[in-house]
Amino acid sequence: MVTTATQKVIWRNGALVPESEALVPINAVGHASVGAVFEGLRAYRDTRGRMSIFRGLDHMKRLHASLRVVRLPCPYSAETLVDATAELLRANKVSEDTYIRPWVFIGGVVRTLSQKQPPERTETVIDMWPSKSGLLTERGSRAGVTSWTRISDRSMPPRIKAFSNYHNSRLAVLEAGVNGYDQPIFLNDRGTVAEGAGACLMLVRNGSLVTPTLTSSVLEGITRDTLLTLARADGITVEEREVDRTELYLADEVFLVGTGFEIEPLVVVDGFTVGDGRMGPVARRLDRIYHDAVRGVDPRWSGWLTAV
Numbered sequence: 122m123v124t125t126a127t128q129k130v131i132w133r134n135g136a137l138v139p140e141s142e143a144l145v146p147i148n149a150v151g152h153a154s155v156g157a158v159f160e161g162l163r164a165y166r167d168t169r170g171r172m173s174i175f176r177g178l179d180h181m182k183r184l185h186a187s188l189r190v191v192r193l194p195c196p197y198s199a200e201t202l203v204d205a206t207a208e209l210l211r212a213n214k215v216s217e218d219t220y221i222r223p224w225v226f227i228g229g230v231v232r233t234l235s236q237k238q239p240p241e242r243t244e245t246v247i248d249m250w251p252s253k254s255g256l257l258t259e260r261g262s263r264a265g266v267t268s269w270t271r272i273s274d275r276s277m278p279p280r281i282k283a284f285s286n287y288h289n290s291r292l293a294v295l296e297a298g299v300n301g302y303d304q305p306i307f308l309n310d311r312g313t314v315a316e317g318a319g320a321c322l323m324l325v326r327n328g329s330l331v332t333p334t335l336t337s338s339v340l341e342g343i344t345r346d347t348l349l350t351l352a353r354a355d356g357i358t359v360e361e362r363e364v365d366r367t368e369l370y371l372a373d374e375v376f377l378v379g380t381g382f383e384i385e386p387l388v389v390v391d392g393f394t395v396g397d398g399r400m401g402p403v404a405r406r407l408d409r410i411y412h413d414a415v416r417g418v419d420p421r422w423s424g425w426l427t428a429v
């Protein structure tokens with residue numbers, strides 16, 4: 122076991138191992154494919170230079186929710202995985218904003234895999250890499266509604282974070298690129314707005330912050346929950362409801378929200394300019410209060426932070 126990093130270490134099944142030794146057999150199919158589930162979370166550097174993990178326990182609890190739905194066992198509790206993440210960041214001497222990727226996959230090689238029996242053995246891995254935050258910068262993307270339908274709870278539940286779900290996302294991202302957009306927006310199988318390829322969606326209409334319900338074929342997004350909580354506390358009216366496609370065209374603001382995206386304003390949707398074509402006032406306000414929460418500036422939200 123390596124605890125001081127001369128090269129980057131990865132947390133694997135309870136131990137820190139050098140990245141170069143964190144190998145899987147070439148005939149293992151479980152590690153990032155069928156059956157594997159994952160998380161994406163961030164650690165931010167606060168204004169005093171200390172690192173903290175944002176909503177680590179909520180992310181690890183969602184990992185366990187994903188595991189339950191796909192019937193994979195994992196011997197590590199959500200609390201243990203948060204501690205492991207902090208240990209990993211310390212071992213890698215992390216001092217800048219970081220993206221953290223835990224995942225759990227079926228152990229063993231292809232011939233031992235049975236889709237019928239729940240696997241006896243899984244592996245749990247936590248990796249991390251530097252990831253710059255866009256918070257408090259001017260930004261905006263162009264989006265188009267994709268012709269691919271969002272996966273549904275009737276086939277591949279988008280509520281959980283299974284790697285396989287991202288085939289649907291990838292197809293939509295590729296199509297967006299072909300059509301000259303930066304991001305796709307999915308409709309669900311009922312034809313109402315679902316989410317982006319890797320983020321939930323919010324819009325502003327008549328002064329209210331509106332987002333599709335959790336039964337609209339969306340991931341149970343933690344940033345979505347964070348922003349709804351922060352907005353309510355800031356006196357902004359919040360609506361969780363079905364959203365029609367044409368509301369995207371009439372909205373004053375539209376943005377994608379997620380751990381990776383943070384708050385990404387959409388300045389064009391299907392060729393319509395959103396608002397005045399720049400990051401809008403509600404996105405700017407949420408950007409500031411989200412920044413103050415993740416960087417520990419606002420003490421009201423310190424319960425969401427785990428010190429590294």
Ligand SMILES: Cc1ncc(COP(=O)(O)O)c(C=O)c1O
Nearest residue numbers: 319320321340342343344379380
């Ligand atoms: C498909 C999808 N929807 C939504 C989100 C946003 O979720 P969260 O805010 O928990 O990162 C993500 C990001 O992981 C995602 O991949």
